[in-house]
Amino acid sequence: MTALYELQSVSKFYRDPLYRGDDATRIYALRDVALTIGRGELVAITGRSGSGKSTLLHLLAGLDVPSTPASHILLRLPSRTSAGGDEKATAVRIDSLSEDQRARLRATSIGFVFQSFQLLPALTAWQNVALPLLFVGVGPAERRERALDALARTDLLPRAGHLPAQLSGGEQQRVALARAMVSRPPVLLADEPTGSLDRESSRMVLDHLKALHRLYGTTVVLVTHDRATARLAERRITLADGQVVGKAR
């Protein structure tokens, strides 16, 4: 399987603001993490609270950057040649991109689902879904069309005109899922997507996540501390104290 993400010596630490400059005061969220995620995989990252799961996901999304120059996060994005249709890969070192370049990368290639949905309360469901398209220059009509299509894929087309406050938690998370997938990114990163939901809503969200994974061949990286959710993944990576302590299929 072709690698999509390659991580080498990835470390992230925070300094105690009272003791600047002293290496002994570093608080490591991740320490020398090395792992590979294959294209089209559905991977679950598990671990206890504070083990570094979310930090790892933020680094994969380019929402945060590693703390050490030795850290290396490579993303191989699939692309097609215009002539023969053969697939090629474009390698991007996320850790060396500027903030705006990382934002651009997220807009085109990385979908993100938050535990607490993060829908904008003043926008309707379809407007929330269309948000990522706004920043890549898609016109209003196409934005609306693609947003409605994404909502249809999560069975929420009848709720397209509703505000988030008018939707249940499960529906809000499905809207968030549609938003993450609206630009058909090759990677979908989900941070505890069922963490705020009841069992039934969780099952529906996970069913849609898997369906989208199968439909588009999207690589899904799922952070969860729920064993049942993790069991849905093809592979599990377990973190403890900022280090990878287990990889299991």
Next chain:
Amino acid sequence: MRWRDHSQHVRQSLRAWVFFTANVVAIGLGAFLLSVLLALSTGIERAVDRLTTSQASPLLIEVRTATDGTGGALSPRALGTLRSLPGVRRVDPVVMPIFAELYRDAHRHVFVSVMSVADAGDPELARLRWLATAPRAPSGGAGSLVLPLDVAQAVGFGDSRKVPGQSVTLRFGRTRGGGEETLDLPFVIAGVVTETRLSRCLVPVGTMTRLAAWHAPGAGPWTGKGGAGIVDAAFVYVRRLADVEPVRRALEGRGFQTKSVLDSVKDYGQILLAVRVVLGLIAGIAFLAGSASIFSATYASVLRRYREFAVFKAYGASRRDLYAIVLVENVFTAAVAAVVGFAAAAVVCFALNRLATERLGGDLVPIEARTFLVALAVAVVTCILASVVPAKRAAQSSVVDALASTRER
């Protein structure tokens, strides 16, 4: 849960409207003041222009002798000197004005000042704004009289178009041997004008010369024929505006006193500049206060919407995008504020103009498209300047920090 979410949404919407309204009011107040002040400044400028052009032509130099503080009479020789100067186009002697009572009939009369005009070609007559004239030239006949509108109204003439051709009597008085003598002379009104210099009635110079000789017989050292010593001043017309200063210097070098409407223009210019500086300062303070309000409201709004900006960033918004979002929102606010402020100013100016038009003969505060464009531009620039720091703060929003604060909640 749902009700709480919904009420939170309503609260957020209300808060956004309150912020928006507060900013519109703050900047709108600045736009209102600026519009009114610009209109007032334009109005003053035009009023000064009207005033100075109603006083005299800029090509006119009023000349008197410098024998004393009030000026003495001009001799025929002095008038000859004036005519000989290079750059001088025309010299009209002015017989000293005489006070009189103008009678329309026994019951309607008014106290007036009478002054001479040279002939039908007198530039002073050409400069006047005529409301109505008789078929003959205004100064053509010995008994012809030009009335300013306020004098015509004072003796009860209604429609100024019907005034030319009507008869009035001027009663002059003089002191003789301890007693008082009067002289009643009939005049036919040749024309009515909006205003004359010092609101005087105008009669031909020949008539005025005879009247002056009657009024002060034997006056002056120049005992020639017909009005020696009664030429109070002379109106010297130069060919071009550029000739005014050289001719004045030449006249003053020969001991004459000179006055020009350009002196008043210069004085009015300085007054206008002072008015503009003061008004500009007031508008500046208003906009400064407005920009402080915009700054604080926008900064508070950015902090309140920190999570929203972080979500934008998470889904691909660059720092420039976030910067632009804040700026565009405030430019929209500025545009709305400018429209509201200008509209309010237009209403106030309209009301002021209605009150002022009858008295001033023109708009006191003319409100124009140019004023709106200036108010809009200043409002937009103020809003942009006040938004720079909050926009920068929005651009620096961190998704990770925003998520952390969300979790804490």
